[in-house]
Amino acid sequence: MKSVVVLGGYGNFGRRIVAALAHEADARVFVCGRDLRQATEAAEESGGSAEPRRLDAHAADFTAELRKLGTTIVIHTAGPFQGQSYTVPRACIAAGAHYIDLADGRDYVCGIKTLDEEAKRSETLVVSGASSLPALSSAVVDALRTQFSSIESIDHGITSGARPPGRATMDGVLAYAGKPFKQWRDNEWHPVHGWQDLMRRRYPDPVSGRWIASCDVPDLDLFPERYRPVRTVQFRAGVGPATSMFGLWLASWLVRAGVISSLKSWVPALHRTATTFARFGSKCSAMHVTVRGVDLNGEPAVRNWFLLADQDHGPFIPCFPAIALARKLLRDEVSERGAMPCMGLLTVDDIISVGDGLDLRVVPG
Structure with a gap:
C-alpha cells in the first residue's frame, strides 16, 4: 500500500483532504501534526484508512519518521506559508517522497523551483500551490x-x-x-x-x-x-x-x-x-x-x-487540486519529476470533479 502523510491533517484543509483520500484503494492516510488528540479525532471522523500520528515537521528526525512510515506522498497544509523555509519539502526529497502543498505565499510558491535539481535527483515530484x-x-x-x-x-x-x-x-x-x-x-x-x-x-x-x-x-x-x-x-x-x-x-x-x-x-x-x-x-x-x-x-x-x-x-475548493494530484500520483498517472508551482499538471475537469456532490456550478461566458 502507498502511504500519504497529511501535515496539519486536523486543520480546516487537512481534514477535507484526509476525508477524500482515506477511502482510496490501496492507500494508507496518516493524519499528522504535533497534537495527537486532534489527529486521533480527525482520523476517527474520516474513517477509512485514516490513522493518527504525532509528527513534528520541523523536528530533526522528520525525514527518518517519513521513511519509517514508508511515505509515498506528503501533503503540507500547515500554513501560513509566508516566511516559511523549504525545510519540509527538502525533508521529503531526502525521504524519497513526493511533496504537495496548498501554499498561497507568492515568494514561497514561485521559489519552489530552486529545489528542482534536488527533486529530479531523488526522482520525486515537489509541487507548491496545489490550491485555487x-x-x-x-x-x-x-x-x-x-x-x-x-x-x-x-x-x-x-x-x-x-x-x-x-x-x-x-x-x-x-x-x-x-x-x-x-x-x-x-x-x-x-x-x-x-x-x-x-x-x-x-x-x-x-x-x-x-x-x-x-x-x-x-x-x-x-x-x-x-x-x-x-x-x-x-x-x-x-x-x-x-x-x-x-x-x-x-x-x-x-x-x-x-x-x-x-x-x-x-x-x-x-x-x-x-x-x-x-x-x-x-x-x-x-x-x-x-x-x-x-x-x-x-x-x-x-x-x-x-x-x-x-x-x-x-471553502472546500482550495483542497481540490491537492486531492486531484495526490490521486493521480497514487495511481501512477504522473510521470513529471522535479520542483515546480502547480501549473500544467491538472485540467479544470481534474480539479472540479473532486467536488462532485457539492453545490458547485461552472458558468462559461
Whole structure:
C-alpha cells in the first residue's frame, strides 16, 4: 500500500483532504501534526484508512519518521506559508517522497523551483500551490487560451461567503494588507498595496455584486511568464459582507500610513468576530477568470469563466487540486519529476470533479 502523510491533517484543509483520500484503494492516510488528540479525532471522523500520528515537521528526525512510515506522498497544509523555509519539502526529497502543498505565499510558491535539481535527483515530484491559485486559476487560463491567438490581459479573483477561512489562511492573506507589492500592468511592473484598489465585480446569481481588492498572490509573478506576451495580470479578492470589505480597506490604510505595522495582531479578534456573525451572512462564494485578447480569427475577444459555490461549499475548493494530484500520483498517472508551482499538471475537469456532490456550478461566458 502507498502511504500519504497529511501535515496539519486536523486543520480546516487537512481534514477535507484526509476525508477524500482515506477511502482510496490501496492507500494508507496518516493524519499528522504535533497534537495527537486532534489527529486521533480527525482520523476517527474520516474513517477509512485514516490513522493518527504525532509528527513534528520541523523536528530533526522528520525525514527518518517519513521513511519509517514508508511515505509515498506528503501533503503540507500547515500554513501560513509566508516566511516559511523549504525545510519540509527538502525533508521529503531526502525521504524519497513526493511533496504537495496548498501554499498561497507568492515568494514561497514561485521559489519552489530552486529545489528542482534536488527533486529530479531523488526522482520525486515537489509541487507548491496545489490550491485555487495557481493550480485552478492556471488550468482555467490554459483552457481559455486555446480560443486566442494572443492574450493581452488576465483579470481573475475570488469572493468568499461570510464564513471565514482558518486562522492560518487569515494570517497569510492579511499579512500584506496595506503593504506594497508589484503587479504586471501595461507591460511594466507597478506598485500596488494589499487590500486596496477596491472595485465592484458582478457575478452570476446568486452571488451578484461583490467588492474585491488587490491581493498579493503567486499568479502575479507566474502568469506574465507563462502567458507571454500578456500585458496585464490582475488579481483581486474579497469577502461577502460589504462592511467587512470596507473595514479591511480602511485598516489597510492604517498600515500604509504607518499608523500600525501590520494587521497580524488583529487576526484572532477578526477571526472570532467573523465566525460569530457568519451564520447571518451569505453562504455563496465565487471565482472569476476573464481573459482578453485576439481570437483565432484576428478579432478582439473576451472570455469569462465563473465558478459559483453555495451552501458554504466554497471553502472546500482550495483542497481540490491537492486531492486531484495526490490521486493521480497514487495511481501512477504522473510521470513529471522535479520542483515546480502547480501549473500544467491538472485540467479544470481534474480539479472540479473532486467536488462532485457539492453545490458547485461552472458558468462559461
